[in-house]
Amino acid sequence: MVPGIPQPAFYIFKCQQSAPPGMPKPSCVKADDPESAKLFQHMSMLLMKKGIMSTVTPIQTGCLNRCANGPVMLVEPGHVMYVNLTKEKIERIIDEHIIGGNVVSEYVIPDIMWGDAVSPASLVN
Numbered sequence: 001m002v003p004g005i006p007q008p009a010f011y012i013f014k015c016q017q018s019a020p021p022g023m024p025k026p027s028c029v030k031a032d033d034p035e036s037a038k039l040f041q042h043m044s045m046l047l048m049k050k051g052i053m054s055t056v057t058p059i060q061t062g063c064l065n066r067c068a069n070g071p072v073m074l075v076e077p078g079h080v081m082y083v084n085l086t087k088e089k090i091e092r093i094i095d096e097h098i099i100g101g102n103v104v105s106e107y108v109i110p111d112i113m114w115g116d117a118v119s120p121a122s123l124v125n
Contacts, residue, residue: 008057010098013074014040017063028063028070035087036071042087043073046094056098069109079117081109 018029018037030036040060047053066072069083075093080103082093089107096102108114 006055009055010057011076012043012056012058012098013061013064013076014043014058015062015064015066015070015072016040016060017067017070026067026070028067028072030070039071039085039087039090043090043094046091050094050099052099066109066113069113072109078103081114082107083109083113 015028017027018031019025019027021031028036040058044053044058047056047058061074064072064074064081066081066083071085072081072083073085073090074081075097080097082089082104084107089104093104093107096104
């Protein structure tokens with residue numbers, strides 16, 4: 001029997017939404033902050049350097065609806081939303097959460113901004 005291809009242990013959804021210059025709405029990739037545009041590449045490079053890219057899948061996404069807390073990323077499993085990201089925070093999240101198994105609590109979105117999920121079945125007319 002041929003073994004199957006293993007599933008990733010984690011999926012990391014990094015918001016790459018950008019607002020046009022002059023737009024009053026905040027976004028995760030900011031025109032006046034060139035570093036914000038480089039966070040996804042930085043994360044991907046770290047995963048490759050650490051040799052864990054085969055078990056952690058980074059995914060570029062559009063808006064995750066937490067613009068005021070951006071840049072943001074969502075780690076699954078666990079439904080953990082990390083906010084106000086920097087390269088240093090991403091490095092710590094990879095080391096402590098992804099590799100070490102411990103959520104980096106001080107970078108997690110506040111509960112007031114990330115309530116319990118609403119079941120789609122509860123919204124059906």
